[in-house]
Amino acid sequence: MSTRTTQVEIIVFKVIGNDILFLLLKRNAQKGGFWQPITGGVEAGEDLATAVDRELREETGVVKCLRVIKDVHYFEFDSEEYGVLKEYVFGVEVAPEVNIEISPEHTEMRWCSLSESHELLKYENNKTAFGKLFSLMR
16 A cells, blocks of 8 residues: 555636636546536645645646645545545646646546536535535635
């Protein structure tokens, strides 16, 4: 079993008028083929903020954001590969015209309303995190 103990979840969003749109990425078939926000492990020597910046860049190509919202949500879950993982959720606002370049880890991307994201997301902890971020934005 790997030594990974901590992950970050990054909910990328943009505001257009009165609408908040959330970015969902569809994992490739080898990684489960389901929709989710950006997630990734915190590497040795990284703090959470550094991991957020790196994962955002690796999975979307985004290097500039408008703001980062910390402490959106926290949960732990049992991972087959790593055992119990701690997951810290961040919100990252990007400009409406941002260009997203998905990594080979994903096959599709979609900007969604909160209700659409809840229909597509696989895991309840992700749905809870999206709801908490949406509430913070209102």
